Amino acid sequence: MTKPLLVTTKAALREALGRHPSSSIGLVPTMGALHEGHESLVHAAREANDVVVVSIFVNPLQFGEARDLEHYPRTLESDLELLQGCGADVVFAPSVEEMYPNGEPMVGLDAGQFGTRFEGASRPGHFNGMLTVVSKLFHLAQPGSDAAYRAYFGQKDAQQLALVRGMAADLDFPVEVNAVPTVRHDDGLAMSSRNRRLSPEEREAALVLSRALRLLEARADAHEPLDPDSAVALVESQKLVELDYLEIVSPDTLEPLAFNCHETPFTGTALALIAARVGEVRLIDNLPLGTEEQ
Numbered sequence: 001m002t003k004p005l006l007v008t009t010k011a012a013l014r015e016a017l018g019r020h021p022s023s024s025i026g027l028v029p030t031m032g033a034l035h036e037g038h039e040s041l042v043h044a045a046r047e048a049n050d051v052v053v054v055s056i057f058v059n060p061l062q063f064g065e066a067r068d069l070e071h072y073p074r075t076l077e078s079d080l081e082l083l084q085g086c087g088a089d090v091v092f093a094p095s096v097e098e099m100y101p102n103g104e105p106m107v108g109l110d111a112g113q114f115g116t117r118f119e120g121a122s123r124p125g126h127f128n129g130m131l132t133v134v135s136k137l138f139h140l141a142q143p144g145s146d147a148a149y150r151a152y153f154g155q156k157d158a159q160q161l162a163l164v165r166g167m168a169a170d171l172d173f174p175v176e177v178n179a180v181p182t183v184r185h186d187d188g189l190a191m192s193s194r195n196r197r198l199s200p201e202e203r204e205a206a207l208v209l210s211r212a213l214r215l216l217e218a219r220a221d222a223h224e225p226l227d228p229d230s231a232v233a234l235v236e237s238q239k240l241v242e243l244d245y246l247e248i249v250s251p252d253t254l255e256p257l258a259f260n261c262h263e264t265p266f267t268g269t270a271l272a273l274i275a276a277r278v279g280e281v282r283l284i285d286n287l288p289l290g291t292e293e294q
Contacts (some may be wrong), residue, residue: 001084001085001086001087002084003080003084004054004080004083004084004088004089004090004091005089005090005091006080006091006093007091007092007093008092008093008094008095008098009094009098009221010094010140010269013053013090013092013140013141013286014140015052016090017051017090017141017143017144018144018186019144019213020050020051020272021143022048022145022147023049023050023051023143023147024047024050024053024141024143024147024148024149025050025051025053025141025143025147025148025149025150025174026044026045026047026048026049026051026052026053026150026151026152027045027053027054027055027137027138027141027149027150027151027152028041028042028045028052028053028054028055028088028151028152029057029133029134029137029151029153030054030055030056030057030058031056031059031062031072031193032056032057032058032073032074032075032076032077032079032081032093032193033054033072033073033079033196034073034075034078034082034083034193035082035183035190035191035192035193035195036181036183037081037151037154037156037183037190037191037192038054038154039082039085039086039154039183040100040154040180040181040183041153041154041180042054042083042086042087042088042152043086043087044152044178044180045150045152045157046086046087046095048087048150048292049122049150050147050179051089051090051091052087052088052090053088053089053090053091053141054083054088054090054092054093054094055093055094055137055141056076056079056091056092056093056252057090057093057099058072058074059094059099059129059130059133060100060129061097061104061105061108061128061129061130061132061133062123062126062129062130062133062170063126063129064123064124064125064126065283067179068218069113071197072283073196073197075199076093078093081175083222085108086136088106092137092140092141096258099133099136100156104141105132108128108129108131108132109128109131109132109167110128110131111127111128111130111163112133114159114162114163114166115127115128115131115163117159117254118159118247118254118275119275119284120159120244121162122204122244122282127159127160127163130160130163130164131163131164131167132291134167135166135167135171135173137156138151138168138173138175142174142175143239148174148176149174149175150175150177150178151164151168151175151176151178152178152180153177153178153179153180154179154180154182154183155180155181155182155283155286156182156190156191156192156284156285156286157282158254158271158273158286159254159273161177162253162254164177165177172181182285182286184210187207188202188207188210188211188214189206189207189209189284190209190210190237190284192283192284194281194282194283195283196282197280197281198278198281199279200279201240202240202279202281205238205239205275205278206238206241206278206283208234208235208237208238208241209241209274209276209283209285210285210287211234211236211285212231212232212234212235212246212274213231213272213274213285214287215231216231216248216272216287216289217233217272217287218272218291219266220266220289220290221290223265223266223267224265224266225261225262225264225265225266226248226261226262226266226270226289226290227262227263228247228248228262228272229261229262230259231246231272233245235274235276235282238242240278240279241276241277241278242272242276242277242278243275243276244273244275244277245275245280246274246275247272247273247274248270248271248272248273248289249270249271249273250263250270251269251270251288252272254271254273257270266289267290268290269288269289269290269291270288270289271286271287271288271289272286272287272288272289273285273286274286
């Protein structure tokens with residue numbers, strides 16, 4: 001496939017998209033360190049759009065800890081090779097100075113109360129920074145005409161996905177936000193750019209996250225009580241894993257379920273969310289539970 005066009009400035013991105021004035025655009029925002037999960041996003045964008053734009057930007061506003069920002073992998077050359085193989089047309093890889101020329105923005109977006117729960121509780125301000133940069137990317141990659149405009153996000157980051165959809169609806173962004181299912185390694189671990197920071201022993205220990213989710217899934221499929229406390233105990237039995245949360249929520253609102261799933265036979269649908277620290281690496285995952293009743 002043709003090598004994607006690499007642009008590093010907002011002006012160059014606008015110029016590149018200006019060459020396709022009536023083309024539909026698919027945007028895939030990323031922070032780089034790309035893997036097969038990101039590939040699935042690009043493939044989804046490729047199937048539905050004339051032009052595919054992938055952004056690669058490690059957004060400092062999303063990191064509460066300087067150490068985490070410093071250690072986040074930056075692998076632009078290998079990222080470009082991967083993107084060439086899956087059909088990206090334009091890669092927007094700006095510097096921090098290009099995105100925030102005056103330093104930290106004077107005005108940003110607030111994720112509200114929803115952004116203080118789950119990931120927001122463990123990473124204060126993270127979602128404010130995420131929404132701020134995604135809003136900028138939505139503006140920068142917007143078609144110049146009334147052509148279709150779509151953006152693609154992974155289901156693995158369920159709270160991020162919900163917030164981006166809420167922002168697009170609340171602020172009337174002319175973009176269709178699409179979710180792409182989580183991609184997993186053969187052993188069940190959800191693909192993440194952070195996985196490469198795990199030692200072999202930590203990598204093995206991290207499998208308990210997906211095992212706990214699959215335990216809940218099996219109970220949901222059998223219409224048994226979910227008994228999330230036993231799933232929590234399973235995770236806590238792995239000494240290298242420090243559980244942050246394991247919650248069963250509504251798949252639409254991410255609010256706690258309105259019924260007791262501890263002792264009552266499970267029906268309907270839900271979403272199991274989990275987050276844990278494995279060594280120095282924080283991992284998240286989720287899994288849909290149940291099916292709509294006929």
